[in-house]
Amino acid sequence: MKMKLSLIGLVMGLCLTLFASCSEDAVETDIQNEGENTANEPVDSNDDTVSDPGTTVTLNASASILSNNGEGLQQWVDGVSLRALNIDGSEGRLVFDTEFRDHGFGVGGARWQQIDYYVMYQGQEVNASEKIEIFFDSPVQNVVLTVGMMGANEGHQDGETGKWTAFNGNGAKIAEGVLGANDSMLGREVKSVENSYGTYPIALSIGDPVHSLQIEATGFGYGEGEPKNVNSYDNDSGNKENNSDFNLVAIRFEYR
Numbered sequence: 378m379k380m381k382l383s384l385i386g387l388v389m390g391l392c393l394t395l396f397a398s399c400s401e402d403a404v405e406t407d408i409q410n411e412g413e414n415t416a417n418e419p420v421d422s423n424d425d426t427v428s429d430p431g432t433t434v435t436l437n438a439s440a441s442i443l444s445n446n447g448e449g450l451q452q453w454v455d456g457v458s459l460r461a462l463n464i465d466g467s468e469g470r471l472v473f474d475t476e477f478r479d480h481g482f483g484v485g486g487a488r489w490q491q492i493d494y495y496v497m498y499q500g501q502e503v504n505a506s507e508k509i510e511i512f513f514d515s516p517v518q519n520v521v522l523t524v525g526m527m528g529a530n531e532g533h534q535d536g537e538t539g540k541w542t543a544f545n546g547n548g549a550k551i552a553e554g555v556l557g558a559n560d561s562m563l564g565r566e567v568k569s570v571e572n573s574y575g576t577y578p579i580a581l582s583i584g585d586p587v588h589s590l591q592i593e594a595t596g597f598g599y600g601e602g603e604p605k606n607v608n609s610y611d612n613d614s615g616n617k618e619n620n621s622d623f624n625l626v627a628i629r630f631e632y633r
């Protein structure tokens with residue numbers, strides 16, 4: 378009996394001693410879980426910093442990675458950075474676009490927070506797009522881009538479209554291709570996200586190691602379509618020309 382009591386006392390003492398550290402751990406875990414649960418965006422694997430060959434990484438666009446108001450090079454994750462370019466090719470402002478249903482990285486300025494293409498911009502013929510550039514410290518392969526706000530039927534039977542260009546470590550172009558609902562891995566009738574305006578995963582066909590990518594919009598229907606509302610604008614930023622525009626929801630790639 379005596380031995381039993383002292384055993385109980387020992388257990389109680391241990392519990393009291395451990396109580397503070399145990400409860401702190403519990404609180405910290407709770408906070409972490411709460412943080413994950415409050416995010417409406419898919420939980421991303423943006424903390425994956427392993428660049429060993431064969432490692433597959435998925436990165437989702439997120440407002441949380443933006444610094445300096447989106448100006449200059451933005452670090453998506455260790456070893457992967459990106460930046461925005463304006464219509465005139467100057468360095469722009471990377472934004473997390475939440476104006477419409479599909480949220481993703483876009484470029485501030487022009488008509489929307491999306492990556493916008495224009496034939497006429499501020500009264501001048503430009504035939505140019507805003508762009509997003511992505512830089513990989515270690516080369517990658519098997520790249521899949523998920524685009525958002527890409528209207529499958531908007532403006533042309535082939536809808537809103539864009540294009541991508543891949544570069545090697547010397548900055549030389551190694552491959553290019555198109556982006557649109559037609560090019561989706563799921564087929565043009567299936568969106569990645571239910572009730573989406575246009576989210577499509579698109580696999581890029583590239584044989585050589587990729588060191589950087591450029592993503593931009595084209596005119597409607599791979600440049601075959603005519604824009605709407607050309608040359609109508611209210612003010613410096615209120616251009617109304619409707620052409621292809623989309624954002625970047627996610628990227629998946631494999632370290633080479």
Ligand SMILES: [Ca+2]
Pocket residue numbers: 483484485486487488489490491492493507
């Ligand atoms: Ca824009």
Ligand SMILES: [Ca+2]
Pocket residue numbers: 531537619620621622
């Ligand atoms: Ca549009």
Ligand SMILES: [Ca+2]
Pocket residue numbers: 491526527528537621622623
């Ligand atoms: Ca669009």
